[in-house]
Amino acid sequence: MAIQLREGIYWVGAIDWEIRNVHGYVTPRGTTYNAYLIIDEKITVIDTVKASHTEEMMKRISKIVDPKDIDYIISLHGELDHSGAIPRLYDAAENATIIASKDDIKHLHLHFHRDDFRVIEKKTGDSVSLGKRSLHFVTIPMVHWPDSMVGYMPEEKILFSNDAFGQHLASSERFDYEYPTDIIFEELKKYYANIVMPYAMPVKRALDAVDGLDIEMIANAHGLIWTKKENIERVQEEYRSWSNHEQDGKAIIVYDSMWESTKKMAYAVQEALEDAGIEYHMFSLHAHTDDISDIIPYLMTCKYVFVGSPNLNNTILPTIGAFMTYAKGFKARNKVAMAFGSYGWSNSATKEINAFFESQKWEILPSIESEFVPDANALDALRDHVIEQVKASETAE
Numbered sequence: 001m002a003i004q005l006r007e008g009i010y011w012v013g014a015i016d017w018e019i020r021n022v023h024g025y026v027t028p029r030g031t032t033y034n035a036y037l038i039i040d041e042k043i044t045v046i047d048t049v050k051a052s053h054t055e056e057m058m059k060r061i062s063k064i065v066d067p068k069d070i071d072y073i074i075s076l077h078g079e080l081d082h083s084g085a086i087p088r089l090y091d092a093a094e095n096a097t098i099i100a101s102k103d104d105i106k107h108l109h110l111h112f113h114r115d116d117f118r119v120i121e122k123k124t125g126d127s128v129s130l131g132k133r134s135l136h137f138v139t140i141p142m143v144h145w146p147d148s149m150v151g152y153m154p155e156e157k158i159l160f161s162n163d164a165f166g167q168h169l170a171s172s173e174r175f176d177y178e179y180p181t182d183i184i185f186e187e188l189k190k191y192y193a194n195i196v197m198p199y200a201m202p203v204k205r206a207l208d209a210v211d212g213l214d215i216e217m218i219a220n221a222h223g224l225i226w227t228k229k230e231n232i233e234r235v236q237e238e239y240r241s242w243s244n245h246e247q248d249g250k251a252i253i254v255y256d257s258m259w260e261s262t263k264k265m266a267y268a269v270q271e272a273l274e275d276a277g278i279e280y281h282m283f284s285l286h287a288h289t290d291d292i293s294d295i296i297p298y299l300m301t302c303k304y305v306f307v308g309s310p311n312l313n314n315t316i317l318p319t320i321g322a323f324m325t326y327a328k329g330f331k332a333r334n335k336v337a338m339a340f341g342s343y344g345w346s347n348s349a350t351k352e353i354n355a356f357f358e359s360q361k362w363e364i365l366p367s368i369e370s371e372f373v374p375d376a377n378a379l380d381a382l383r384d385h386v387i388e389q390v391k392a393s394e395t396a397e
């Protein structure tokens, strides 16, 4: 059924209980595609759903209104998890016009190749009257596509924010007050880290653009809708802090190992961090025990990054390569990093890892290698080295 947000404003999206991977970002809790129906003089749908969930959306809309009567389809972002059902909805509506940003109009064309779409372009400062209510648009390019836009409805104090402030979280509950707050914020951070993080400057500009709006509800495109005053303030503060690359002073250890030598080294690093009083999280990529997308939220806010790989055929293990390839796109800033790993006869793994650190412009601590299996002395030396380096880094602050 359609869920009422305010009188005449409904959530008509879809719940994807099954999805576990969105372009390499694992989504253990599934997701939702949030679409909104507004019944006013102009019957309007804001965003749609992934094509696979089109009929679920159509059914929810049809409980409230005959889709043929829809006047406006507003597309805030052309990615297929929001635009996938636009062609079906457009065909069901007899006289609909699509409202979108200039880039989104181009993207919709490049996705659907529909020359018959009637479109109206909107940009920052433009609005559309729906009758009793209106929508005022703000383009937020690169949060997270060039086409991204939000719509503010002053009469209801609702910000339709599309992907901004979203979380991949499937639930029968629609509103933040119905769901454990910690889980929503955990998923908010994971979403920001894995989707939005590369675009720190555009995020700051977007936050400035919506700053000062009187917002009582953030109707986003994924997950729970924000309604609680403290949560609406907190999500904006969190986005501000993340876009400023603020850190929590913690560490991450990311490693893989074939015969457990590098694993022993990872645990020596753990011991050192405990001795130095640094909080940390360890990620083992062995046999994909941990997923690389789970590391990114920790990477975003940590200070220290320890990466370990043994040598395999003159290079690193592919799991560590995948982590570095994935991490590289996010442009995490202000890290202090150290490589470690075991080798047999030629060492290139830590060099490759250091080259990655360098590409990220992170401060690099001297790496440590072990020829085959590290003995107790080697592990003690590694531990002491890490303690010394970390303490020096803490004192230097």
Ligand SMILES: Cc1cc2nc3c(=O)[nH]c(=O)nc-3n(C[C@H](O)[C@H](O)[C@H](O)COP(=O)(O)O)c2cc1C
Residues within 6 Å of the ligand: 256, 257, 258, 259, 260, 261, 262, 263, 309, 310, 311, 312, 313, 314, 315, 342, 343, 344, 345, 346, 347, 348, 371, 372, 373
């Ligand atoms: C298939 C295979 C290829 C390897 N290739 C290299 C290599 O190119 N260079 C090197 O120094 N050691 C190489 N080694 C040796 C490992 O790096 C060494 O055994 C190391 O101690 C393994 O660390 P781990 O226990 O953390 O997996 C290779 C080992 C295996 C099993």
